[in-house]
Amino acid sequence: MTVRAMVIGEHGGPEQFKLVEAELGQPGPGEVLIRHKAVGLNFIDVYQRTGLYPMTLPHVLGMEAAGVIEAVGEGVTHLKAGDRAAYAATPPGAYCEARVMPAAQVCPLPDAISFEEGAAMMLKGLTVNYLFRRTTPILPGDTVLFHAAAGGVGLIACQWARSEGIRLIGTAGTDEKCQLALDHGASDCINYRTKDWVARVKDLTGGAGVDVVMDAVGADTFEGSLDSLRPLGMMISFGNASGPVPPFSVGILGQKGSLKITRPTLFTHIADGPTCQQMASELFEKVVAGDVTIRIDQRFPLEDVGGAHRTLEARRTTGSTILTL
Template sequence: MSKAIVVHELGGPEVLSYEDHDPGRPGRGEILVAQEAAGLNFIDVYFRTGLYKSDKLPFVLGKEGAGIVEAVGEGVTRFKEGDRVAYNGVSGAYAEKVLVDAERAVAVPEAVELKTAAAVMLKGMTAEYLLRRTFRVGPDTVLLFHAAAGGVGLIAGQWAKHLGATVIGTAGSPEKCKLALEHGYDHVINYNDEDFVARVKEITDGRKCDVVYDSVGKDTFPASLDCLRPRGLWVTFGQSSGKLPEIDLAILNQKGSLFATRPTLFHYVATREDLEASAKALFGVIASGAVKIEIGQSFPLSEAAEAHRALEGRRTTGATVLTI
């Protein structure tokens, strides 16, 4: 019998139960993956607490992982036993073995370690769509990325620099600022010591930014809007500090005819074509060395609760994985 992290009731990290769990055999169109690692993300916290609703209780937590195909179901032609695969958007990743819709899995090239793939299927693809599709970042772009030392932030900083942008970030400690500076950022603002709005204006000689990427939420609103030039884009894609207040859209007019969007990865990889294109771009920049993946923490699957405490306590940098 394999093991998994099962949620029987919503709540704090203590509700994460490490127990026997049989994923079953793959049905039509499915593959059974023997996992090497699963990724840890704030979306897991949202499902654990009930901020995002699962369609059932109990459920196995987790949305991304990587491993080896152990068995294939009827009709599967993309993969065979022994293939190296990774996936995202599939529920149940906190497990030794998981059933995955073959259409939601991608092949992992030999140049990319499975543990790395598990760490980046959500974070790396998020960076991909943010920088290449939500706003097309290029050499003329000046951007601000909050939580620069986080999992998405460290990938985005390197990738944005690779695309030629001027990259400004925020972080909450000298150590995190230093880490971000080592991962592509031109400037990193310690928001506990400095007014990030004033510093952005200073860094940009008053021009401010073309785009602000904000996964922090409550603590950075509405100040993020004050970092944008007229007709700039505010991308709010998370809420690690708490839910945003109700927003009167008139504020976008008042702050300079701004644009705003609340994207999610799953709408950007909804088709097989988009999923494969995103994976190809992501694995390409990793394999080339343009983006180096920082796995800051690794916890055994059985210690998922402690991993959640570290994530929520802002004691993590880069990506965090649960190893099988």
């Protein structure tokens, strides 16, 4: 059996994507065959395409999707043929019609969640889960600064924070994006193009600073993020949308108030299969209960994944972006 897939043969720009017919085998022990109904798009896909995160080529990119299980290999007990399922997982390979992949991070998808929502929410929603529940203690009443608050991860984070009594101050690049973050639960949102966002964060916290910064922007916001923290605050750097954070002296953390910093990745958190399934269950509970809604603002056909990457890199997206099949 062959399936359509989008492959890159070299690191570079969106023009590297090529549509190919790929051979599809049967699942071995611990694997499943899943036929995709929708595929998610994330900034990690851009990092892999450009070579910021190098990988062996040629390769199909894509880290999340949703669809129907067509076959399971020996030892797979949490899924069966015909089940609806969704995943965020390694190795990359989601930009295709169907694939054989490890089963441990493929999660049964509740009937109340559509395939498009499933494809749009797994990587982003599981990221929000580890940011709020597994990285540093965050309690009701605490204040978080979240950059890119109108993006796919950001809009889930705004709603997650609201549902748990956490104050979230967002930043975004337009007044419209700021309003979107506010509509989804941010207590405040700062247009970083028109305001000194570090000064505004201090104003909004009475000069104290925030308890936690969640920063996936990287180089452009790193120093300002540190300056927005209260003494003993935690900086979570979890992405590089503006480029990687340059080297810095660890002593600066002491000078700025005995700050803490971490650089987590989702795939460390979900490497253990039962942990991944538990995190997904917590995310699904939020969505089914209505605490979190998944906003999909961009749809591209699979064969136009290059156009989807261009739009994402130009920061012309809000909410989540999916590829349709």
